């Protein structure tokens with residue numbers, strides 16, 4: 001067995017344990033394998049070990065990888081998720097190559113993705129990224145704008161709003177991790193209370209998966225624990 005398939009098994013076991021610890025079912029938590037900086041060979045290894053959903057941050061790298069894999073392994077029906085920062089002049093390739101986008105944080109981006117989604121593809125699944133308190137990156141909408149943004153994105157025909165995403169400030173303190181994830185869950189509940197159906201809370205990475213699942217995550221985005229440490233200098 002390869003290292004990647006061993007790691008995938010271990011991550012799936014972690015998800016199962018975290019779900020059981022809080023009385024949830026592992027079926028309620030999807031695993032998104034974050035393959036940024038890793039090549040098509042690593043994605044293919046994970047795919048052959050049963051992984052279907054892959055997350056990418058860097059557009060050109062992602063499009064090259066997706067195109068190569070579609071040509072070299074057309075029998076694989078992989079589901080690609082864009083999770084990185086989005087420049088407004090780069091929305092078209094995202095609308096054309098991905099099934100999901102987790103990093104939508106302003107209306108202009110959502111409008112462009114909706115207009116540019118090819119008519120022969122299903123609506124693009126969207127998570128609204130929220131900058132919950134203490135978030136270290138500058139990405140994400142402000143929590144106080146979440147409800148109105150969700151309403152406007154929900155109305156766009158090329159998109160299907162699925163839920164919220166956040167990348168909290170890294171900390172080893174599980175109580176602090178949980179407090180941040182709880183904020184995202186509360187915003188989710190506020191939007192649902194407005195009559196918008198959501199089914200996705202995209203939260204939890206390699207180092208805070210347990211806390212995220214305890215607070216209601218339905219999709220964890222795991223890179224390092226599956227593929228190893230990233231080498232950005234390559």
Ligand SMILES: *Cc1c(COP(=O)(O)O)cnc(C)c1O
Nearest residue numbers: 034057083205206221222223224
């Ligand atoms: C890189 C990245 C991940 C994966 O992080 P790991 O710590 O390697 O699991 C998840 N979400 C986003 C938005 C990322 O950029």
